[in-house]
């Protein structure tokens with residue numbers, strides 16, 4: 001469901017109220033087999049293996065088994081697969097030999113994560129359950145990632161002092177407009193930990209800092225196999241920690257793709 005790497009081997013769910021696909025709680029299976037988070041809640045996931053990665057030959061075999069339906073698609077669409085068409089690229093003579101059939105566009109993925117973390121999104125998504133107070137009114141507790149309006153303004157004004165961002169910042173609407181992929185790239189790898197320092201509690205700030213560090217190491221000009229293997233082990237832990245704070249709707253496929261990036265860097269080389 002949505003992930004080109006996991007394909008059908010995923011625990012992603014469709015959220016009941018929003019109808020969005022969520023990869024919430026899909027990352028404990030990627031942890032080392034004895035990691036403590038595996039047994040945090042429920043036992044079903046503790047023994048699940050990491051999601052399988054299909055190589056070229058397996059994808060071609062799968063495509064060959066698809067059966068056309070009367071609407072121009074394939075039978076069992078949405079139940080057993082998400083294929084809408086067969087790309088001619090799979091007919092190339094070397095398609096079966098591909099170890100890395102897809103390569104995730106890190107800049108695109110980074111941009112989507114970054115856009116989600118913009119200030120407005122953070123402020124507008126309180127995640128705790130709605131509570132009914134003594135007057136029978138609904139109220140929402142303040143989420144740990146809530147930024148007070150005055151803090152938001154301070155951060156935006158600081159961003160305005162940076163040449164690269166000053167034209168993009170709109171303090172009155174609280175939005176960043178017209179940023180390019182490279183701006184988001186810098187935003188995630190350099191600015192994220194700096195701009196939020198002191199505005200969130202240490203636990204949440206540390207998650208932002210670790211995420212930023214992950215991208216910085218992944219996108220370095222020179223990478224080592226050892227470091228990529230460490231990132232591969234570490235990123236599911238970070239995602240599990242984020243799941244303790246952010247709501248299910250936050251974890252769409254873009255957050256999930258983080259677990260696949262270190263392996264792709266190992267197989268395909270520096271980003």
Ligand SMILES: [Zn+2]
Nearest residue numbers: 003005006256
């Ligand atoms: Zn996946």
